[in-house]
Amino acid sequence: MDFLLNIFRPFCMIFVRFYLKHTKGGNISIFALLNRNTVLEGFNKIEKKSCISNSKIGYSSYLSSYCNLENCHIGRYCSIAGKVNIVSALHPTHTFVSSHPAFYSINKQSGYSYVDKTIFEEHQYYDKKNGINVKIGNDVWIGYRVTIMGGLEIGDGAIIATGAVVINNVRPYSIVGGVPAKEIKRRFTDSQVDFLLNFKWWNKSTEWIKENAHLFQDIDLFISKQKAGK
Numbered sequence: 001m002d003f004l005l006n007i008f009r010p011f012c013m014i015f016v017r018f019y020l021k022h023t024k025g026g027n028i029s030i031f032a033l034l035n036r037n038t039v040l041e042g043f044n045k046i047e048k049k050s051c052i053s054n055s056k057i058g059y060s061s062y063l064s065s066y067c068n069l070e071n072c073h074i075g076r077y078c079s080i081a082g083k084v085n086i087v088s089a090l091h092p093t094h095t096f097v098s099s100h101p102a103f104y105s106i107n108k109q110s111g112y113s114y115v116d117k118t119i120f121e122e123h124q125y126y127d128k129k130n131g132i133n134v135k136i137g138n139d140v141w142i143g144y145r146v147t148i149m150g151g152l153e154i155g156d157g158a159i160i161a162t163g164a165v166v167i168n169n170v171r172p173y174s175i176v177g178g179v180p181a182k183e184i185k186r187r188f189t190d191s192q193v194d195f196l197l198n199f200k201w202w203n204k205s206t207e208w209i210k211e212n213a214h215l216f217q218d219i220d221l222f223i224s225k226q227k228a229g230k
């Protein structure tokens with residue numbers, strides 16, 4: 001049965017991809033899996049074998065292949081490399097005698113349970129009320145094979161170096177890397193970061209961005225031109 005479903009699913013998804021391409025300018029591989037609670041803002045690209053569920057992906061953000069995202073909010077213009085994973089599930093690490101879910105969860109992760117109610121919080125949330133595990137800002141670049149633990153916020157403009165395991169919030173416009181990830185440096189001065197966080201170029205119209213794209217290669221020029229234009 002699973003075998004038949006696996007053959008049938010890509011054909012169904014062709015129609016979903018066709019719809020997305022022609023209504024929202026998307027480019028979604030027929031071998032990517034998106035559940036119906038996932039919302040794409042538009043102009044998104046998602047490559048093969050990436051699995052995304054219960055997530056929102058902002059305008060123009062793209063994901064390479066083999067990513068796994070669940071309950072994740074991603075801003076606009078994010079670049080997400082291959083094999084990026086969000087890991088939000090938890091097992092107990094102290095007090096409980098065993099870390100096996102049969103002793104704390106009724107969700108039968110291993111097929112059975114010894115308890116009749118769940119007695120341990122199984123996920124780390126950034127926003128529990130809205131079921132968001134991880135919030136990723138705008139214009140974030142996440143490198144190849146990065147793992148992000150649940151409950152975290154990745155600030156606007158941040159860069160996460162390849163291979164990092166992120167266990168703390170990441171400040172806007174910082175570069176973090178390593179296991180566990182630590183701040184390597186900041187991309188810009190404090191006043192430049194303040195300007196960008198207030199300016200929020202990612203909320204501008206596509207027309208505005210096209211007209212100003214030539215300024216994006218020089219932060220000083222970008223800021224001086226925007227200030228002069230006011």
Ligand SMILES: CC(C)(COP(=O)(O)OP(=O)(O)OC[C@H]1O[C@@H](n2cnc3c(N)ncnc32)[C@H](O)[C@@H]1OP(=O)(O)O)[C@@H](O)C(=O)NCCC(=O)NCCS
Nearest residue numbers: 081082142143144145159160161162163164175177178184
């Ligand atoms: C972080 C990164 C962007 C480099 O940024 P950079 O500003 O050019 O930084 P540098 O190369 O000058 O390195 C700065 C410091 O970070 C360290 N560093 C670089 N990459 C690192 C990594 N992946 N993990 C840990 N530390 C790293 C360097 O060793 C250096 O340390 P030092 O100051 O003690 O010498 C780059 O290394 C990276 O990881 N890119 C992602 C590539 C990728 O995943 N591409 C997939 C397709 S998009």
